[in-house]
Every structure is written in C-alpha cells, then in structure tokens.
Amino acid sequence: MAENDGETIVPDEQCNLTASTPMKSSGLEQVESPKERKTSMVECDDEGNPSSGTPDESPKQLTPHSIPPRRRRSPRRPEVSASRLPLKVLNQIFQYLPLKDLRSAMLTCHSWNNALSMEDSDIWQYLLGKKLPEAAVSDPFLLAELGSAKKKLRAWYFAWNTSDISRNNYIRTNGFTVHRQPVAQSTDGVRGKRGISKGVHAFDITWDGPLGTVAVVGIATKHAALHCVGYVALLGSDDQSWGWNLVDNVLMHNGAQLGVYPKMNNPPKYEVGDKIRLIIDCDTHVAYFERNSEFLGIAFNHIPPLRLYPAVCAVYGNTEVTMVYVGSPQMG
Amino acid sequence: MVKSPKSSKKAAARAAKARETAETNAFLDSIFILISSDGEKFQTDGHCIRHSKVLMQASKSLETPDTPIQVEKVQGDTLNRVLEWCNNHRDDGKYVSQCGPSLRLPQWDFRWLKDLDNQELVDLINASNDLQMQQLMDYACKTVANMAKGKNPAQLRELFGILTDEEEAELALNEPGPSTA
Numbered sequence: 001m002a003e004n005d006g007e008t009i010v011p012d013e014q015c016n017l018t019a020s021t022p023m024k025s026s027g028l029e030q031v032e033s034p035k036e037r038k039t040s041m042v043e044c045d046d047e048g049n050p051s052s053g054t055p056d057e058s059p060k061q062l063t064p065h066s067i068p069p070r071r072r073r074s075p076r077r078p079e080v081s082a083s084r085l086p087l088k089v090l091n092q093i094f095q096y097l098p099l100k101d102l103r104s105a106m107l108t109c110h111s112w113n114n115a116l117s118m119e120d121s122d123i124w125q126y127l128l129g130k131k132l133p134e135a136a137v138s139d140p141f142l143l144a145e146l147g148s149a150k151k152k153l154r155a156w157y158f159a160w161n162t163s164d165i166s167r168n169n170y171i172r173t174n175g176f177t178v179h180r181q182p183v184a185q186s187t188d189g190v191r192g193k194r195g196i197s198k199g200v201h202a203f204d205i206t207w208d209g210p211l212g213t214v215a216v217v218g219i220a221t222k223h224a225a226l227h228c229v230g231y232v233a234l235l236g237s238d239d240q241s242w243g244w245n246l247v248d249n250v251l252m253h254n255g256a257q258l259g260v261y262p263k264m265n266n267p268p269k270y271e272v273g274d275k276i277r278l279i280i281d282c283d284t285h286v287a288y289f290e291r292n293s294e295f296l297g298i299a300f301n302h303i304p305p306l307r308l309y310p311a312v313c314a315v316y317g318n319t320e321v322t323m324v325y326v327g328s329p330q331m332g
Numbered sequence: 333m334v335k336s337p338k339s340s341k342k343a344a345a346r347a348a349k350a351r352e353t354a355e356t357n358a359f360l361d362s363i364f365i366l367i368s369s370d371g372e373k374f375q376t377d378g379h380c381i382r383h384s385k386v387l388m389q390a391s392k393s394l395e396t397p398d399t400p401i402q403v404e405k406v407q408g409d410t411l412n413r414v415l416e417w418c419n420n421h422r423d424d425g426k427y428v429s430q431c432g433p434s435l436r437l438p439q440w441d442f443r444w445l446k447d448l449d450n451q452e453l454v455d456l457i458n459a460s461n462d463l464q465m466q467q468l469m470d471y472a473c474k475t476v477a478n479m480a481k482g483k484n485p486a487q488l489r490e491l492f493g494i495l496t497d498e499e500e501a502e503l504a505l506n507e508p509g510p511s512t513a
Binding site for chain 2: 082083085086088089092093094095096097098101104105107108109110
C-alpha cells in the first residue's frame with residue numbers, strides 16, 4: 001500500500017511540471033501512465049544519448065515535451081567550467097585576444113561579460129595604446145570627456161575616415177582632426193569611418209580656425225559627394241546629405257533651405273572653438289544639435305532608414321574640424 | 333691600516349654571499365613531500381617548487397624538514413601535471429612576465445599544453461592561480477586564448493562547456509535545491 005501511494009504521488013508532480021501532459025482521472029489509467037513514460041524514456045535514451053549508462057530520471061521527464069532538436073541532448077552541468085574562472089585569470093586570458101574575439105567573448109556568458117565590462121582594465125588599456133596614435137593619447141583635451149579606455153578606443157573606430165575624404169583634406173596625426181589645405185575654388189568634405197543605422201548616437205564636433213563663407217556640419221550617406229568646385233554648401237545639396245551651415249545658421253537638405261536653426265530671431269553665431277554635439281536618433285528618424293550642452297531643437301526629421309555618417313565640409317584654407325564619438329548621449 | 337676596514341667589510345660581504353649561495357643550493361637540493369587535496373603524496377625538490385610562490389612560502393615555514401606540505405586546493409591529477417611542468421623547467425633562469433599578446437610559447441610548453449583536454453587545462457590554470465605560478469599561468473592562459481581566437485560565441489560555449497541562459501534555467505528546474513551556479 002505504501003509503495004502504491006508513492007507511485008501515485010510522483011506522476012502528479014510530473015504532470016504539474018509539464019502542462020502538456022494529459023490529465024487522467026481514472027486510477028487504473030494512472031497506473032498505466034508510468035509505463036508509457038518509461039517507454040518514452042527508453043526512446044529518448046536511444047535517440048539522445050545511447051552511451052550514457054544511467055541517465056537521470058528528472059531530465060528525461062521533460063525531454064518528451066520539449067522542442068524536438070533539444071531531445072538529443074539534455075543540458076548537464078559541464079565538466080569544463082571556464083565560465084567560473086577567477087576574474088584575474090579571465091583578464092589574463094583576454095589580454096591575448098584581439099578586439100574581434102573580445103566581442104565574441106563578451107557575448108558568451110555573464111561572467112565573461114562582467115570581466116570585459118570593466119572599461120579601464122588592462123585589456124582595454126593595452127588595446128588603447130596599440131590602436132590610437134600617440135598624439136591622441138597624449139592630448140589632455142581631445143578625449144577628456146571620455147572617461148574610460150574602452151570609450152576612447154570606441155571613439156577611434158568612429159573617427160574621421162582617412163580613405164573617405166576629399167583630396168584637399170587630410171587627417172592630422174591624432175586621427176580625430178581634419179585639416180583643409182589652402183586650395184582655391186574648392187569645397188572639401190570628410191566622412192566618419194563608421195556609419196550608424198540603429199540606436200541613438202552623439203558626436204562632438206569642434207571647429208577650430210575661421211569658418212569662411214561655408215562651414216557645414218551634418219550627416220551623409222555613403223554616396224554623398226565630398227568634393228566640388230567653388231564655394232558651395234555641399235552637405236545638404238542633394239538627397240544624400242543633411243547639413244547645418246554655421247556661417248548663416250541655415251539648415252539644408254536636397255538643395256532646399258529648411259530655415260534658420262536654432263529657430264529663433266537672430267540665432268547667435270558659432271564661436272570658433274565651441275563644442276557642437278550632433279545627435280542622430282535612428283529609431284525616431286530625427287537629428288538635432290546641442291551647443292555647449294544646450295539643446296537647440298530638432299534639426300531634421302523624417303530621415304530615411306539609411307546608414308548615416310557624420311560629415312563636415314569646409315572651404316577655408318587651414319581650417320580644422322575635430323570629431324569625437326561619445327556614444328549614447330545623456331538624456332536630460 | 334687605512335684599507336683594513338674596507339677589506340674586513342668585503343670579507344664579511346663575501347662570507348655572507350657564500351653562506352647565502354650555500355643555503356640556496358641546499359634548498360634547491362632539498363626533498364619536499366606534497367599532499368594534494370585528495371590525499372595523494374608527491375615527492376619533489378627545490379628546483380621544482382621554486383616556480384610557485386605559495387609552495388616557496390610553505391617550504392620556509394615547515395616545522396621540521398620532513399613535514400609534508402599540504403596543498404589544499406589542488407587535486408592529485410592536476411598537481412601531478414603541475415610537477416611535470418615544473419620538472420621540465422627545473423633549470424630555467426628567473427622568469428620575467430611580459431604583458432600583452434607579444435608572449436610566445438616555448439616549443440615544449442606549446443605541445444604539452446596543447447595535448448591537455450579542456451578540463452585539464454582549466455584545472456591547471458586554477459592550480460597555477462592558487463599556487464601563484466606566474467610562468468605557468470602565462471603559458472596556460474596564452475594557450476586558452478589561442479583556442480578562443482576566431483570563434484563565435486556559440487563555438488566558445490561549446491569549446492569551454494559554457495551553458496546558455498536557457499540551459500542554465502532548464503538545469504535549475506531539475507536540480508534539487510537552489511542552483512549552485
């Protein structure tokens with residue numbers, strides 16, 4: 001009698017665990033249920049794990065009702081426990097890996113992600129020293145707003161593109177500043193290395209040196225032109241780019257002026273050296289600017305879902321523009 | 333008369349150095365008994381245990397020269413491998429750890445570490461961490477990094493036996509009591 005009671009209790013628990021098990025009210029039928037489950041267990045043994053001598057019962061109870069591909073293997077606590085190595089050891093392993101493999105490691109499990117989330121650890125310091133030019137690392141002001149080695153490394157991957165630039169521009173040795181050479185009757189632009197198509201991104205842009213008659217900051221697709229003859233507000237002159245001309249505070253897109261920005265009477269002129277933050281919100285398809293941390297209003301909306309690059313175009317000889325990627329802006 | 337203090341100081345320094353050298357040589361030739369966490373006994377000498385800071389400290393604080401050293405955190409199999417590695421490096425000079433991917437493995441270490449399976453390699457890394465063996469730690473971690481290069485997250489999980497979150501949750505359902513993960 002006691003044994004029979006034990007047998008009847010176990011099936012009830014199993015029924016509770018798996019909702020798909022049909023409920024049977026008859027006592028005689030309940031007696032039959034364990035036999036059916038044993039049969040399915042045997043089948044699972046054959047299909048999933050023929051080499052295992054004594055599989056645990058409880059994983060097998062779930063197996064018949066789970067997704068078919070998973071029937072071949074029940075998760076077992078693995079013998080190799082690389083995910084539980086001490087932090088010091090993980091850091092030592094990761095310092096030998098290149099950046100691409102670090103990304104894979106971050107996605108592998110929580111403890112590896114935690115180890116790599118310490119943005120000033122030796123791993124990121126080493127890569128920072130290796131990837132960034134010495135002129136950028138030693139400049140106390142250039143990357144001052146980025147608080148960690150990892151963020152500085154990320155900014156490097158978004159900096160001006162040395163191979164996507166007008167021939168009259170060149171990137172200075174710090175890698176973040178574009179210099180326009182004194183060439184007459186020419187408008188010259190540059191694009192960032194990496195475009196964005198998802199999320200919210202902020203770029204800090206600083207214009208050093210005079211603006212001349214045209215000084216446009218904005219965004220461009222891969223196909224926007226970066227050079228033309230004459231002194232033209234090139235960014236915003238076609239449907240591939242959007243620009244804000246700092247000289248007359250006019251927004252431009254597809255050759256049309258969209259009005260003065262900021263939208264007020266007599267908006268203040270750009271002061272050379274002011275920090276402009278370009279913010280692109282790909283999810284709501286808008287772009288806007290802040291100047292010295294002051295929000296200036298929406299500049300462009302209904303931006304198509306394309307891959308967009310930060311860009312500037314300039315006409316004044318020896319003028320320089322610095323762009324530093326800062327990631328997601330602080331929402332305030 | 334003028335030179336006698338210098339000569340006496342030099343003589344004293346020379347004597348002290350000779351004594352130190354004799355002590356070092358005596359230590360290197362000393363025999364030590366190690367007992368692993370599962371009770372296995374191993375006999376080794378100073379040439380081997382000098383690679384481990386923990387074992388060096390333990391050997392200096394023995395009650396008598398015959399007292400065995402208890403290695404609480406390392407299993408017998410792993411300790412055997414550690415001593416095999418130490419034995420192969422018994423004649424090495426002082427090791428200076430260099431930072432970053434420029435580390436290159438010696439040929440013997442490369443092949444020896446490559447032949448270990450993943451469980452053995454992870455155990456060896458944990459042992460070298462517990463025993464503070466910088467050279468073995470560097471070589472073993474470099475080996476793991478070499479295994480991990482070029483792999484995507486799914487391949488890394490398969491290689492190192494790491495469960496996904498879903499698999500962890502499924503295991504937690506079946507394990508008795510709270511999960512130890």
